[in-house]
Amino acid sequence: MDDIEKAEHFPQSPVAETPSSAYLEKDQGYFDANQKPDLFAQDDGQAVDKTNTNTGRETLLGDETYPEGGLEAWIVVFGSWCGLLASLGLMNSIATLQTYVATHQLSNYDEGTVGWIFSLYTALCFLCGVYIGPLFDKYGPRWLVGPGGIIVVASVMLLSICTEYWHFMLSWGILNGIATSFLFTPCLTAIGHFFHDRRGFASGLASTGGGLGGVIFPLLMQSLFDKVGWGWTIRILGFICLFLLTFASLLVKRRLPPAQNASPHPDFRILKEKAFLLLTIGVFFLEFGLLIPLGYISSYALANGFSEDFSFQILPILNAASVFGRALPGWWADKIGPFNTNMLSLCGTIIACYVVWLPFGHTTPGLVLFAVMFGFSTGNNISITPVCVGRLCQTQHYGRYYATCYTIVSIAVLLGLPVAGTIVKATGGSYWGLIVFTGLTQVISVVAMYAARAEKVGWSLKANF
Known part of the structure; x- marks a missing residue:
């Protein structure tokens, strides 16, 4: 080094x-x-x-x-899409899972305590990437995606028989969190080996899998809970993940050889680079606020008098908008730059929180409009942030930079849902404090990303970066 x-x-x-x-x-x-x-x-x-x-x-x-296309490259994108549909699809369904568990198996626990299960799960998805990224750079995805897929399916099957708090914490919070980290980083990083000029578009297409999973899985669970019960609903979900992750393990691969000095160990000295440090701070607050609506929008709807059916359906609406937000801005990012696209989307989330959700979220049109705006904007943030990281490093070290960034970010996602639950409790069950806090995280994020961009191309808003 x-x-x-x-x-x-x-x-x-x-x-x-x-x-x-x-x-x-x-x-x-x-x-x-x-x-x-x-x-x-x-x-x-x-x-x-x-x-x-x-x-x-x-x-x-x-x-x-970079080939910038071709059969092999698009097959890798498809494999990544399958892996992200299963892994991020589950992550985007945590509001449905948390709301059901909090009102059934764990109804004697407060919402903040239940939130720790899903916060730990999300945090481990990112935290374990501190080694997954360097391991990908050194050895490729073969020995990561396959074992990760097997453990994800096993954890979902175990979730179907959970009844106690510690059951959920072990099977979902810990086991699934660690296993998902084996999929998350390789599926996104492998695309960078085949695309440079079109990396935003290709990454966006692959990321639509996570958004689509966030539509399909909640609707599937809502439909099956009353018909076959919790156990078989979750098992069916597990079989779907098994099918998708089989494709991912076979199709996701790297193209470029590892750098001669590639190491399987993390190195936080890259945080000395000011632009990368500022970007990491921006992503930290972006993810801090992003997961709060994903985890609490269904609970918010129930608390504001909406029907249970609508409360479960609002999350798929948000995730459906996220599908378009992941695909379309990817093309824009290749034209105007990933940092510029991310900052525009962050402005969209701020407007969604303060102009729509806070004053009008208690109405059906207001809540639906917020879900569409927030879903579209954050869909872009999810798919383009890895491209922003790629702008600050060489491809052979993409996994290391990406994993280092999201290892820091894991602290934010660990704290996000419990902090949000504490805010709701402190405001007597009202959600206005949660909404204000969510918007504030996005404000801090856009400022940090603008500063990171300025480190590379100056403060002018016209620069393509």
């Missing part, structure tokens, strides 16, 4: 795509233009080869090019 310290002595270009702590292959400690006449050094100290005549863009690490 001496490369990081050496590269810090080079001044940064305001338009560089990657950070100054670039790692170079072929045993290069740092770039020397005299040693490599076919490369030229940019002013951020990175080695970049001549423009690729087919794509018109520059490639990193001398021979790093």
Whole structure:
């Protein structure tokens, strides 16, 4: 890791795509233009080869090019889509699961206590990525996606027979949380090995799987709970996940070889890069607020007098909007830049919280409009944030940067639902404090992301980044 310290002595270009702590292959400690006449050094100290005549863009690490499509690349996107439909589909269904469990098996526990189960689950999805990302960079996805899929299916099957608090905490909060981390990072990171110019679009398409799962799974559970009961409803969900994760384990793969100095161990020294640190802070608050409506929108609807059917259906509405929010802005991100797209979407979530949810959430049109606006905006944030991380590193180290960012973020998702439950309790069961807090997290996030963007391209809003 001496490369990081050496590269810090080079001044940064305001338009560089990657950070100054670039790692170079072929045993290069740092770039020397005299040693490599076919490369030229940019002013951020990175080695970049001549423009690729087919794509018109520059490639990193001398021979790093991207197919930007083709059968193999789109098969990987499909495999990632299947993996994310199962893993993030379950994550996007936590409001249905939490509301059902809180009113049935764990009805003698308060909402904040039940929320810890699902917060721990979400936190472990990200926290365990501190090793999953480097392991992907070093060894690829084969030994991550397969075992992760098996454990996810096992945890869902165990969930179907849970009756006590500690049962839910172990089977869902801990086991499923750890297993999902084996899927989450590789499925998103593998796409970066096949796409660069179209990475936002490809990542967005794959991420629609998570949004679609968040539509299908809650509606399926709502339909089956009264017909076959909790146990068989969850088992059917498990069999669906088994089918999807089989495809993911067979189709998700990497293309680029690992860098020679790739290590399976995390390295938090990359947080010395100011732009990456600021982006991590932005994602921290983005995720802190993002999961609160996912976990509490059904409870909010019940508390405000809506029917139980509508209260369960509002989450699929939010997730349906998220599907479009993951796909369409991915194309925009390739045109105007992922940071710009993310900041616009964050402004959308702020408006959704303060202009729609807070004053009009107690009405049916107001709550539906909020679900659509928040779902669309956060769908973009979920799919484009990994692309923002990719703008700050080279592809061979994408897993390490991505995992480091989301390891920090795991603290936010661990605290999000319990803090929200505490706020609801402190306001006497009213949700206005929760809404204000959710909007505030998004305000802090957009400020941090703007500052991270400014580190690379300056404060001008016109820059494509």
